[in-house]
Amino acid sequence: AQSVTQLDSHVSVSEGTPVLLRCNYSSSYSPSLFWYVQHPNKGLQLLLKYTSAATLVKGINGFEAEFKKSETSFHLTKPSAHMSDAAEYFCVVSDRVLTGGGNKLTFGTGTQLKVEL
Amino acid sequence: GAGVSQTPSNKVTEKGKYVELRCDPISGHTALYWYRQSLGQGPEFLIYFQGTGAADDSGLPNDRFFAVRPEGSVSTLKIQRTERGDSAVYLCASTPGGSRTQYTDTQYFGPGTRLTVL
Structure with missing residues (x-):
């Protein structure tokens, strides 16, 4: 069974400082891993995804994540936080193909990122 | 282009009532998913359609929940005899579908319908 653990429910950083959102996963197979962001009253937006190509994945808005199989981790980072980064971030794993060929996403419980002046 | 749309954005109902939530996927996407996001939690998978x-x-979660997609485009999630525990944000997502590598496909999410059962 696949699962995701987001180690911090809340992270607070100052604008211009680095961001680190931690994620560990459990999977019986070679997983695909995603980070989604959810701004208030907005839909979930994909930041980046890992699908067994390069282990360092670059996403939108300066975010990147590194897949480390030995540590079963997929932490999200950004060198310099901006006020607009304040949102909820979800780490997501997928290793189960549904009946019919679809893709079941399993979400973590989310990390609320606060960016202070 | 237009993204995934969901209506209504908010729905308040009374315990025991019937509700319908609508999802309009991205044009041409054959795969459609419903998820439920309870307060303080990540979304949880409900159902997946490939075509109709x-x-x-x-x-x-139980047989009070049902979903249809009669023409392979718009989908409706139906909840009978609503309970207070059904209160959540219901999310819809779509992907192009039809490929052999759907497990890597990006799912595009709508803004959700917030359901409140009083």
């Missing part, structure tokens, strides 16, 4: 058929409904 419900290919996998293993996430539906």
Whole structure:
């Protein structure tokens, strides 16, 4: 069974400082891993995804994540936080193909990122 | 282009009532998913459609929940005899579908319908 653990429910950083959102996963197979962001009253937006190509994945808005199989981790980072980064971030794993060929996403419980002046 | 749309954005109902939530996927996307996000939690999978058929409904919590997609585009999630525990944000997502590598496909989410059962 696949699962995701987001180690911090809340992270607070100052604008211009680095961001680190931690994620560990459990999977019986070679997983695909995603980070989604959810701004208030907005839909979930994909930041980046890992699908067994390069282990360092670059996403939108300066975010990147590194897949480390030995540590079963997929932490999200950004060198310099901006006020607009304040949102909820979800780490997501997928290793189960549904009946019919679809893709079941399993979400973590989310990390609320606060960016202070 | 237009993204996934969901209506209504908010729905307040009374315990025991019937509700319908609508999802309009991205044009041309054959795969459609429903998820439920309870307060303080990540979304949880409910059901997956490939075309008109419900290919996998293993996430539906009980038989009060049902979903249809009669023409392979718009989908409706139906909840009978609503309970207070059904209060959540219901999310819909779509992907192009039809490929052999759907497990890597990006799912595009709508803004959700916030359901409140009083």
